[in-house]
Amino acid sequence: MSDEQFEKLRQELRRGILVLAVLGSLRKPHYGYSLRKQLQDVGLDIDEGTLYPLVRRLADQGLLTSEWQQGEGRERRYYQLSPEGAGLLESLTAEWQQLNNHVSKILEAGNGPD
């Protein structure tokens, strides 16, 4: 498999998971840069060109609330999970854990004896 194919499939795999990671992180309020830093700190390095539009899209869908706040002499837009987003996060988390279990079983079975 070429690097290009791997990169394409990697991005596809990450796409859905990033939504979950962003929703999970926004249980506490964050502005764009602080959200990116938080994700980076736990090992999820998301390109800014992906993260900021994703946050906007989730806000447009009503899953996040946002508010402009003045801080350290500058304005920042803070995002946080909306009640609708919180409900969705709960369902998605359950789905993710279930999927993770199933896929792990498949992958582990592939490594074991036939």
Added chain:
Amino acid sequence: MDLIDRYMNAVAQALPESRRDEITRELRANILDKLEAISEEQGRAPTDAEISAVLVALGHPQKVAGSFLTGQQLVSPELFPLYKRALHYGLILVFILALIQFGVHFLNSGNLAIWNFVHEIIGKALIMFASVTGVFYLLSNPVGGKPYFDPYQCWSPEKLPPVTRGWQRISACEQSVDFTTDLFFLLLLNYALWIPSGQLANLTIAFTEPVQQWIPILSAIIIASLIVGLWKLVYRYWMVSTLIIEAAINGAIAIPLLLVSRLKPIVVDTSTTQEHVEALRIGNEVIGIGLFWVGIWLVFMAGWSMYRAWQLSR
């Protein structure tokens, strides 16, 4: 700051006015946050080179603007098959309109203006392409995000075509050519019915009397062929019944064509100046030979359809 302003202006230019301020305001805040982090790390204000590197890492302004507008596409993947089909039908329509214009011009002047014909097709095809794409753009990007309608709502597995062999699928191109040809010949044979009387009086070419006697019969068969053609344009697959009807129609058209090809002349110059007599002599030869071989081809196709019907019924 100059670099950031220039960047923000470039991004703003690629954004719709309704979202411009909101997105650029937020993007600027994010950029300033990142520069602030660099500043804290270095213990000094970021240099122009560092600002430039931050902006480069963010991406080309148009790409960045585009990433905020995802969901907006010319034609959505779901509607794309329908879009292709609409373009296909549009092209058939364009071809028919251009053929009619070509036919009227030919009947009026006796000149085969091939270049005009090609020019008309290209011009009309571009207008059609733009119009169809415009409609699908609106359908793919509905105001408020809620689709206007779901074109794939009404279907069931039972309604899917009973196609078991590859050749049962009717090629869109082949069917379009057949349909257009039928329509063109129907209009050509019955030009007296649709050409305005003023233009009719100016025509310099006409079918001879013996040929005219065949026109009602040929027209009736072509109308039947057009009706079957419409069915094939919509469903685009062969069944035993449609193959038999196809064979019958091809056979029914072949017989008059073969008989008419023996009649000489087929068209005559009706102008007072008789200026096209020589050209028509050659024209009659060509038309006669052409009709003969088209007739032979149709006989072959009728046989082929019957063979396929037999294959399918086994």
